[in-house]
Amino acid sequence: MQSFIQIDSPLYLRAEQLSSPANWAALFGNDNPLVLEIGAGTGDFVAKTAADHPGRNFIAIDYYNKGCFKTCRRLEKLGLTNVRVLREEARQFLTERISPGSLAAVHINCPDPWPKKRHRKRRLVNKEFLEFLLPYLAPGCDFYFATDFDDYGIDVGEFMPQVTGMTNVLAPDLFRFDLEEYHLSRYMEKFMAQGKSIHYIHYQKVTSCPPI
Numbered sequence: 001m002q003s004f005i006q007i008d009s010p011l012y013l014r015a016e017q018l019s020s021p022a023n024w025a026a027l028f029g030n031d032n033p034l035v036l037e038i039g040a041g042t043g044d045f046v047a048k049t050a051a052d053h054p055g056r057n058f059i060a061i062d063y064y065n066k067g068c069f070k071t072c073r074r075l076e077k078l079g080l081t082n083v084r085v086l087r088e089e090a091r092q093f094l095t096e097r098i099s100p101g102s103l104a105a106v107h108i109n110c111p112d113p114w115p116k117k118r119h120r121k122r123r124l125v126n127k128e129f130l131e132f133l134l135p136y137l138a139p140g141c142d143f144y145f146a147t148d149f150d151d152y153g154i155d156v157g158e159f160m161p162q163v164t165g166m167t168n169v170l171a172p173d174l175f176r177f178d179l180e181e182y183h184l185s186r187y188m189e190k191f192m193a194q195g196k197s198i199h200y201i202h203y204q205k206v207t208s209c210p211p212i
């Protein structure tokens with residue numbers, strides 16, 4: 001069994017020490033737009049993306065302790081101050097720490113594919129998850145999903161048009177195999193090196209959709 005790593009980084013937050021919802025403007029020291037990466041892994045994507053957008057605040061969550069440790073180390077090496085890292089489960093974190101209508105962007109890159117048919121109900125991203133996520137998104141919020149697993153990409157591409165209140169930025173395509181200026185995560189790099197394609201999905205919350 002892997003031993004638990006104590007994370008002492010100033011970028012690492014313990015959710016139980018935060019208010020519900022958390023006061024992110026106070027935690028970052030500014031009220032810049034808030035971006036959430038769910039399942040940030042070892043932080044490759046959030047580090048590159050946060051470096052590109054110093055005027056945005058990034059929250060990187062993953063329930064993988066070693067991943068959070070590596071993400072913090074990477075961010076500190078780069079001197080990035082606009083990211084906070086938490087070892088949290090996505091649904092619980094959103095429910096407890098995020099104010100409705102407050103997220104400017106959400107990224108989910110290469111979530112666990114659960115390739116066996118009988119395990120597919122364990123996938124993080126499905127229509128129910130999007131409907132759960134929607135109230136936390138600000139009007140115009142970007143939702144990005146990327147997967148190396150064909151069946152997952154096709155599935156998300158097909159159900160997304162049925163999610164009320166979201167519009168497809170890539171229309172008429174349900175997904176694309178590349179997304180300009182979108183950084184590669186560790187898993188994307190790994191799978192592309194094996195010759196696999198990445199399915200990208202990009203939606204936006206419709207500004208005029210009624211409050212939930």
Ligand SMILES: C[S@@+](CC[C@H](N)C(=O)[O-])C[C@H]1O[C@@H](n2cnc3c(N)ncnc32)[C@H](O)[C@@H]1O
Binds near residue numbers: 108
């Ligand atoms: C296959 S890895 C991909 C990591 C990274 N996004 C990448 O592309 O390199 C999926 C990650 O999502 C995390 N994860 C899966 N379900 C999660 C959930 N419900 N809440 C938070 N993290 C989750 C896992 O711990 C794992 O680190």
